[in-house]
Amino acid sequence: MNDWNFLLERILWLNVGVVLIATLTLYFILRTLSSKLSSHLASWAKGQRSLATTLAVEILRQTSRILLFAFSLLLALKLVSLPARWEDTLAHGWFIALALQIALWLDSGVRLWTRDMLVSDDGTLRNPVTTTIIAVLLRILVWAVMLLSILANVGVNITALVASLGVGGIAVALAVQTLLSDMFASLSIGIDKPFEIGDFVVFGSVAGSIEHIGLKTTRIRSLSGEQIVCANSELLRQTLHNYKRMEQRRIDFKFGITYNTPQDKVREVAALVRRIVEGIADTRFDRAHFLAFDNYQLTFEVVYFVLSSDYNKYMDIQQDINLGLLQGMRELDVQFAFPTQSVEFIGGKFPQISVAGLPRQTTAERGDTQQDAPASAQLPARG
Template sequence: MDWNVELLGNTIGDWLTALGLALTINVVVGLLKWAIIARLARVAKQTSIALDDAFIAVARRTRQWLIFGVTLFIGTRYLELPERVEAVLTGVATVAAFLQLGFWGMAGLEFWLERYRQRTLQTDAGAATSLAALSFIGRVLLWAIVLLLALDNLGVDVTALVAGLGVGGIAVALAVQNILGDLFASLSIVIDKPFVIGDFIIVDNYMGTVEHVGLKTTRIRSLGGEQIVFSNADLLKARVRNYKRMYERRVVFTFGVLYQTTPEQAEKIPRIVEEIVRAQPLARFDRAHFFKFGDSSLDYEVVYWMKDPEYAKYMDTQQAINLALMRALAKEGIGFAYPTRSLYVEAPVRVEVAPAPSAS
């Protein structure tokens, strides 16, 4: 075979040399990829550093056919090529390079999102699920940037394209503003975490346990058993009371005793209540006072703190306090008040009955 035969101004030998150089660089890149994945993976298993894991994830997304598009351009640099062929090779190399950068960027984004999802999976399943929205937005932004950069390097004027995308984006946003509002509200819930799966919340007059945080709606299971669905945007506008975030529960309760209670007995009652509350293992006493004269009772107000905010434990403690209070007051001869009304007559009323007329 005659290696001096020319093709597009270069001999066959020159073309084979250029192809061999391109393939050699491609093979070197492939070997480097294998070394990173195989060798570095062993080291990564023994460390807790995330950087080496991210590097491996990026290396796995290396596409040899895209690398070949770049190495072919490098291999033909010393050849004398027609302007049209040169432009084609430059375009192929540019597109391949930016596609590969896009794949690497996707690998980094997915690695970060997966790492974040694993960290939140145990405590916030809703956040892990809603990361799909963040992943979608990240993918769109990444590939939009890659596309614009590739077109700009190919000599395309992207100014008009960016302006058109901006106008189109505004039109789309206006058309689906409610959906986008719920979508961004979902992201706000994921990032800010006003509540998570399993929290007991009250929204306006509705209350229940959070079951699901989605891209558009949040669902809670009410105490009655039915599921209540809230729009994410409306939910963030409301005032949410999250009882799961309570570290302690403040408890205020009142009771009344009979007006027949003597001042000495009334004075003992706050001390009796204090002893009863302090005897409860989960309660921290705050105060107990005789605070007013009621319509039919002497009224006392008691305040204490529950060290464990769980509602069932609060009810158990309150029940124990009530029973102990009944026994203690009965022992002191003090009775609990109940609604009564007393009628006082100042003097007896004498009624005179006129004698009946006699029959004649």
């Protein structure tokens, strides 16, 4: 019966009353301050539209009421005198409560950040696999650090535990080396963003649009219709052309005119090309020059820019330029060149040509004809 005499002590109940009243009062104050601060910050964040302010508001809203009560209790216990053993336990309680609350805040911040990463600035959906992997890894890291910190604070030797986890991680990494290589390649694609879903890419003999970026593979819908599956690590080793991000397209093409074109009309051809290109919308003329004397033509080189990445639009513009060149060359009375070949006979006699259905010439007639023929002649032959 004497063991229960301490319950009759007035000092004990007075201390319990003080702790209880102080705990409830502090809990009410902390909860009110947290809700008021989050409300004011939320109203201010509506005009800012900043990710940092949004994260701050959501993190404040994720403050645990249980942990607020624990903080209030720990603060109230400071108002009364406690045994030394209780003081030590109270110190551990402070650390555990604070570590749990910080872990909850960081976990909430990671989830909000990764949710914001899913949608780009123009409203398109980004790669969900990569953002999910990043979120899971970061949340595992946060809670692992929190757990190890609590264990270390209460006196547990975590050195052996950390070493065991390191050895086990190395063994697992060696066993799934290929999978990890593709997984980290997926993370690299998600963070560095060399391409995203919907981009038109070309690498090697593959040309198509990105349909899906997964944990191990990326799927591409080719121009011919089939789906091409490529490992992420293999894809990053390629030199890849991303045409969706091309703001303008540089075009150069050549054409030729015949050698018998007068010099003044050769100059007019370059001016004609300039007028045609500048007269078409969404183009920027760069240059048009008489480039070279080739085997059977005077070669012109034309360079211009299409102010769009759309390939079909480029083809429409090139067709308009070609049609304009056809019409303009007819008006200038200038002919396009085509492959020709000339055979020249110097001295000697022309070979006899016998055509079926025509009467044969006599020897005298052939002699008269050969006497009238020139010593040299050129026979053009088209090939």
